[in-house]
Amino acid sequence: MELNDLDIKTLSLLCQRGRMTWAELAGQLGLSAPAAADRVKRLEERGLITGYSALLDAEALGLNLTAFIAVTLDHPRHRAGFLAQVNASAEILECHHVTGDDDYLLKVRCCHTRALEALITDQLKDIEGVAKTRTLIVLSTVKETQVPPLDHLSES
């Protein structure tokens, strides 16, 4: 599992402009278009690139409310039902099993406080085994990217 500088630059460029043409990418890399396409195909086959996506502006879409919800389950037996609900809800963007006082940390996005209330009451609290939820409302977002720190990979 080796990643040379050209691979990292390729990943970086495709994170910045996911629809750029192979010719354009090749220009930035100093390669021909087929060579650039080959390298990308290899990165996809190795599982480093899992797909491509349009990036949407949540606020422009009217999704003005982001929140983090810490969830505590009262027994591991209720895990499956909880995770099923997590996967079924489009408003739950992320769900992480975390260390600390609570079991799970969710990142959710919805339109307004009423929708958040419905999410907490109907989608979460209603699940058997959800003992407690703690909600942090996002007042403003300073930075939000899904691009991992590619510069730091050489150290690994």
Add this chain to the structure above:
Amino acid sequence: MELNDLDIKTLSLLCQRGRMTWAELAGQLGLSAPAAADRVKRLEERGLITGYSALLDAEALGLNLTAFIAVTLDHPRHRAGFLAQVNASAEILECHHVTGDDDYLLKVRCCHTRALEALITDQLKDIEGVAKTRTLIVLSTVKETQVPPLDHLSES
């Protein structure tokens, strides 16, 4: 600011497969290729689509450690310095100003615990005004998407 069903379907399709051709998109929408391209261009100009990106597998890249760090500043005067550091660090993926016991919630991603230690000690604690940090380690990630809940937009 109107969004019809075709717009929402367009956004959804482009979130799933960001590099699909206009011809392919047009097929899914029941339109001709130029019509589909026109609709996408309009969504970009309206700011709903902010760009396109390759999606990377952080674990496959060796970025095995994700954490959330709650940060408390001891005085608003130290805000600017803190935010400058946040924007300068590639390992800090997100920074949200939140309600609750702490001021900011960061999502960070790095290679291993040593790198996380360096992030907390050198990048955060070293900033003047950072009074306290609380770190939650992510044990496993159940779900992680950046695609907003498009189904729920009709209610707004």
Add this chain to the structure above:
DNA sequence: AATGAAACTGTCGGGTT
């Protein structure tokens, strides 16, 4: 929003270092 023509891009095979 659909059609048709021109320019461009992606992709494949063959050859090179």
Add this chain to the structure above:
DNA sequence: AACCCGACAGTTTCATT
């Protein structure tokens, strides 16, 4: 093994209806 070149099919784009 990685890359370049040339060629063809598919795609984007523009003008027109």
